Amino acid sequence: MSTDPAFSRALGERGWIGMAWPKRYGGGERSMLERYVVVEELLAAGAPCGAHWVADRQSGPLLLLYGQEQIKQALLPRMARGELYFCIGMSEPNSGSDLASIRSRATKNQDGWLLNGSKIWTSGAHLAQYMIGLFRTGPVSSNRHADLSQFLIDMATPGISVRPIKDLTGADHFNEVFFDNVRIPADHLLGNEGDGWNQVMTELAFERSGPERYLSCIQLLIQMIDSADRDNERHTVAIGKLVAEMATLRQMSLGIAGMLARGENPALPAAIVKDQGTLVEQNLPEIAHDLFGIDLSSRGGPIASVMSYLVQAAPSFSIRGGTRAIVRGIIAKGLGLR
Amino acid sequence: MSNESDMIRESVNRMFSQRVDRQVLDQLEAGVWPGELWQLVEESGFSQVLSNESVDAAEGWQNAYPVFHASGFYRLPLPLAETIVANALLVLAGFAPRNGPMTLIQQDGHLNLHVEDNGLVLNGAVASIPWARFAKHIVIAGRVGTQLVLGLVEATSQGLQISHAQNIAGEPRDLVSFNDTRCTEYAGWCEGLPDTPVTLFCALARAAMMVGAAQSVLQQSVEYANDRVQFGKSIGKYQATQQSLAILAGEVACAQTATMAACQAATSALSVFDVAVAKIRAGQTAGVVANIAHQVHGAFGYTHEHTLHYATRRLWSWRAECGAESLWAAQLGRQAIERGGDKFWTALVARAS
Incomplete structure (x- = not known):
């Protein structure tokens, strides 16, 4: 899907992003079926929705479920206006289908979390202002689904670098993202520490x-x-x-x-x-x-x-x-x- | 679906699960009419599920769906679907529904209809008529000149001859010939109703039966995969088996969705687009489902002793009846091409044909 931030902002102005979100977060409080009608028409027309697609489809709903109140107030209205774009940090070079084997790590410190590792195949990471990423927050235990947590990550944070990966057509839409001692605030943990696996499954259900x-x-x-x-x-x-x-x-x-x-x-x-x-x-x-x-x-x-x-x-x-x-x-x- | 269709689904599934066993299935294949079972089914009122005048036409197909589905799921060895549709057409033409098993004929090039002394007279022969040898009445839809008509013939009428044939599942598919055979009654077919009502109604009924049969095959295959142990574990644990059965389940879900959508949107007229989609999709599913189920069941499923073939032989037969996929697809495709690519999406959303 092609990308056009001006088109995304125009859609936001029309109320066609975050349609089902609460009004207090900039949403339209429409039903999921009304949203479906709009999404389907956009796709059928081949509209350039690439910029805001992930934010509208899964990051917004995920923040509504698991984000802290001040984060929801700060970000959701801008997402609904078509100004804030998101990318998804799940796969890693050695963890594709076996997502539970990820090794990128978030370590707790006195003012928040320290991220290290890398993500791959991240569509739109070069455009998105935010990522929602899955990181390991505990030891690799016998229960591989435990000790994973989701974080909201400002892509402008020092220590993050984005390297484009050309796809077979030569286009740049996905990337590798590196985290080198990236400091993020404590309230950027989404949901509960260790609940990342279940949250990611919820997110994938939105995606699929x-x-x-x-x-x-x-x-x-x-x-x-x-x-x-x-x-x-x-x-x-x-x-x-x-x-x-x-x-x-x-x-x-x-x-x-x-x-x-x-x-x-x-x-x-x-x-x-x-x-x-x-x-x-x-x-x-x-x-x-x-x-x-x-x-x-x-x-x-x-x-x-x-x-x-x-x-x-x-x-x-x-x-x-x-x-x-x-x-x-x-x-x-x-x-x-x- | 409504509460009433839920009640019908429950009672029809209860009855068929208790009464349709392999003994009665094998008897049919040996040519024995399951009269006792027919009596029970008719007394239950299932044969009038589409002709019950106290039920709104829009709900008729929603109530009939579970009956067709269960007929496929349990491989009911009776012309219940044909009798349901025959009664529905009789009522639409202004006649009373009939008791006893019935079948239907859509006029083709081999059958001639003309009116003589205020009666409808038939000449010619039509092949592959389901259950004709056991039918008490035959409903015929066709044309006299440009006028669409619906007629009713009694099995004992003069000039009516039936020679036996069957599909690969052993269900009667007879050759019916008429020699100056008079209908006991006939009527002009109203405007606004489909031109070929027998084909259209029977196609949706067959699609729903295929969904039922495919669902029974899915259930049997999952049970077998969980029970059968090879190399020390159930074959359902192997990824190759799981992936095959996932495809099977996807096919069943598609056929079910298409068919239920057609039934839910139905009025007395039925949408040609919806019926075509349902028959095409269910027909495609039939082949894939039979193929995967037999692979999963191995040699056991290929024996006559196993019950899998009662469903798979029906699926192979039914997909070709009431218009194979290619016949319905040619109609849909031609309409789409005539309409043009820029109208494709709006027409799809409107489910327009």
Whole structure:
């Protein structure tokens, strides 16, 4: 998703960031379903929401749940105005799918915490003013999920350095972030010390439950529809099946928005939508190739340019926010496989 | 779903779980009509779940969904879905619902309808008609000239012949031929109702039955994976098995969502878009589910003694009935292409066809 801070501020002004947050923190006190409608339309239109997306989707809700009052008052209204952007500090060079094995450490001192270590694959770290990061606050014990804690980190704090990592397309959107004796205040601990694992699972449920898990490829489908011949049965059947997939995924995604609105935990259905959504999205460039054999030259038309981007971006869909293997593990656990 | 549909779900599942066993399933495959079971089902009122005039049309499909679902889940060896839809169409055409098992025919190129002496007369033959040999009445939807009509034929009518055939699950799928056969009654089909009501209604009923059957396969597969021990632990502990069953569960969730959405949004007219999505999605699920379940069950699941095949052979049959995925997809695809890419999203949100 492309990034445009001016667009984010305009959305904030319109009241379309933090829609479901309390008014006293700059939110709109709208329902989760109303928020869903706006988010879905933004994605369907391909709007450049990259700057504020994480803040709106997961950091804001997380701060509402676990942030101290003075922090919520200071940050949430600016997030809702589209001025403050967040990044997510979870993965580390040696801890990807095995998130509980992280080694970056937060040590308590007299005026707060001292952070050391590094995070990787951090999307937007070069733009975000804040990170919410997971750090180890105790020894590596037999219970690997204990002694992890979440922190709010001002990215301007001395000792933080951000190194861009080019992705396979050559674009800079994710980074490695280094922490070298970074001092942060005591009230920047989110929730309780040692509760980080459960909090991160809550955060990931927000991350995995949105409609972006099936709408990343919609621009390609639109181009495919315009390139198709209504009298060619190969075209009509393939497009029709994709319409059915999209209609189904949208209905499931809407169901999750309903669960969030009722205060239910959508972790399992969200994992299912993510798995099924990424399968469809990754299949879309394959079907486009099969139907139209699109030449991916830079002089091609609109479908070639969308296709060139998506065919390269598609592998990331089932990696970001939890790999396919991890997501299916969550589903298997939900099924009661012992 | 409403309280009433919850009550229906509870009672239909209770009855089928107690009464549909492998003995009655095997008897059907040997050609024996499960008359006692039919009696019980009919007395319960399930066959009129879509034709009960005290129920608002918009709620009819919500109440019918659990009955279709349970018919698939327990592999009910009766034409209950066909009788439910036949009764619904009779009531929509202004007739009273009937007692006894029924089936339906959507006119195709092999069947001719004409009116003679104020009666509807049928000539021709139609293949793969479900349960025809056991039906007391047959409902026929078609055209006389440009006029859409719905007719009712009694099993004992003159010129009606049925020759037996079955799908791979052993369910009757007969060839029905008519030679100047007169309908006992017929009526013009109202404007605003679908052109091919038998195909449309039966497709949604089949989709719901496939969801039920797929869910029973998922349940059986998870139980088997937890019970079966190899290399010292249950195979459900191996990541490869877990990943396969996660795909199976995802497929079932998609089919269920699409089908329930169509039932929840249904009025007496049914949305062609919703039904197409449900039938396509459930049909795709059928193949994946059967494939993974058999892999998980290994050689045991491939035996006739195991019960898995009662569901998987039905799934393979049902996905091809009432319009295979490609037939419905061609319709949806053509509409989407004619509408144009810039209208795709708004049409999807409106679920418009």
